[in-house]
Amino acid sequence: MKCIHCRHENPLAAKFCSNCGRPLEDSAGQIKTAESPPPPENHPSSQQHLQPSGLETASGSLAGERKYITALCSDLSGYTAMCEKLDPEEVKGIMKQIFGDIAQVVASYDAFIEKFIGDAVMALFGVPKTHEDDPVRALEAARKIHQLVAAYGPRLQDQIGHVLSMKTGVYTGLVVTGEMNLRRGTHGIAGEPLNRASRLCGLARPGEILVGYGTYYRAREHFSFKDLGGYKIKGIEEPVRVYKVISPRPQAEIMVDADGTVDGFIGRELELIQMRGMLGHLHEHQEGGGSLYHR
Numbered sequence: 632m633k634c635i636h637c638r639h640e641n642p643l644a645a646k647f648c649s650n651c652g653r654p655l656e657d658s659a660g661q662i663k664t665a666e667s668p669p670p671p672e673n674h675p676s677s678q679q680h681l682q683p684s685g686l687e688t689a690s691g692s693l694a695g696e697r698k699y700i701t702a703l704c705s706d707l708s709g710y711t712a713m714c715e716k717l718d719p720e721e722v723k724g725i726m727k728q729i730f731g732d733i734a735q736v737v738a739s740y741d742a743f744i745e746k747f748i749g750d751a752v753m754a755l756f757g758v759p760k761t762h763e764d765d766p767v768r769a770l771e772a773a774r775k776i777h778q779l780v781a782a783y784g785p786r787l788q789d790q791i792g793h794v795l796s797m798k799t800g801v802y803t804g805l806v807v808t809g810e811m812n813l814r815r816g817t818h819g820i821a822g823e824p825l826n827r828a829s830r831l832c833g834l835a836r837p838g839e840i841l842v843g844y845g846t847y848y849r850a851r852e853h854f855s856f857k858d859l860g861g862y863k864i865k866g867i868e869e870p871v872r873v874y875k876v877i878s879p880r881p882q883a884e885i886m887v888d889a890d891g892t893v894d895g896f897i898g899r900e901l902e903l904i905q906m907r908g909m910l911g912h913l914h915e916h917q918e919g920g921g922s923l924y925h926r
Contacts, residue, residue: 708797709791
């Protein structure tokens with residue numbers, strides 16, 4: 632099927648253009664429903680770049696495994712007001728453009744859209760390609776999504792009487808991946824992050840990004856948070872600790888602690904201990920008048 636936006640030829644079963652990421656339309660102009668658009672072919676997360684990992688088969692599917700991922704669920708606030716005030720064709724065109732823009736933002740972080748749900752989107756970071764900073768990538772993507780939707784506000788506010796904005800929930804945790812096929816947009820991912828990200832999104836107010844403890848812990852060197860305490864979430868027995876993203880931290884705060892040591896690495900505790908030990912040994916040697924150089 633040929634994309635009407637970039638004219639790229641896609642497989643008949645594709646729901647989103649594999650070149651530009653926008654939803655595909657059939658000959659009658661109807662958007663094909665989808666659960667996840669594949670990333671653009673020229674993007675680092677596309678299949679030709681995944682070959683070295685050894686996880687991808689010739690059919691374009693990924694084998695199942697246990698892994699930590701970060702799920703992002705973002706919901707559009709103002710959609711109901713827009714539907715009441717605008718013609719359905721106008722709403723369709725606006726939502727198609729918003730979802731297309733969101734798909735490109737998500738793809739730019741080596742993540743993929745798990746599904747669109749009405750006026751909401753679920754994106755997964757850490758599958759099929761894992762990065763050490765996936766929680767940070769998810770929060771950066773969430774902020775960009777909020778910004779791009781807010782840009783529609785001035786143009787539509789007078790028409791619908793409501794400001795369009797996003798609210799987002801982000802959760803990091805363990806999942807089990809089943810068969811994944813990026814071309815067809817199918818997957819078999821099971822685990823609590825998807826459900827909890829959706830629940831956090833439901834708690835958020837327009838413009839807010841709420842995260843669970845796992846995301847907070849892994850991104851705390853890069854973003855400032857406000858601890859909102861424990862929340863009782865439907866279907867979960869224990870209260871869930873919730874944090875609100877306030878703002879990105881300055882680069883200087885990210886890289887250097889007050890004592891001048893480098894921090895912020897994920898999963899590098901042993902290496903940091905060794906480096907600090909070597910630094911302490913160096914100071915002791917210098918104070919004792921010794922030389923590090925042996926003739």
